[in-house]
Amino acid sequence: MKSTKGNLIRASMASAPRKKECILLNSGICLKCNVVVVSEKLEDHSGCFCGNVIIGGGKVYLGRSVVDRSLYRELSEVGVRPKKLTLSLV
Numbered sequence: 001m002k003s004t005k006g007n008l009i010r011a012s013m014a015s016a017p018r019k020k021e022c023i024l025l026n027s028g029i030c031l032k033c034n035v036v037v038v039s040e041k042l043e044d045h046s047g048c049f050c051g052n053v054i055i056g057g058g059k060v061y062l063g064r065s066v067v068d069r070s071l072y073r074e075l076s077e078v079g080v081r082p083k084k085l086t087l088s089l090v
């Protein structure tokens with residue numbers, strides 16, 4: 001019965017929420033006017049030229065206001081942020 005116990009532990013770990021997952025890029029493209037809209041900050045609500053796409057929420061939430069969804073493509077990236085970025089300045 002040792003193997004059964006091991007499987008149970010593994011299953012419970014797999015279903016646990018990934019706490020470190022966050023919004024890396026909050027962005028989308030309007031296919032009507034070909035403008036990539038990016039929201040950098042929470043209060044930053046950016047729109048494209050034709051007004052089809054408005055994106056907000058920054059790195060906090062994926063705020064979307066899209067008039068025609070057939071003319072919109074999601075570009076956002078959600079994942080685990082790298083722990084440390086070491087920049088070496090030469």
Ligand SMILES: [Zn+2]
Pocket residue numbers: 030031032033034035048049050051052053
């Ligand atoms: Zn547009």
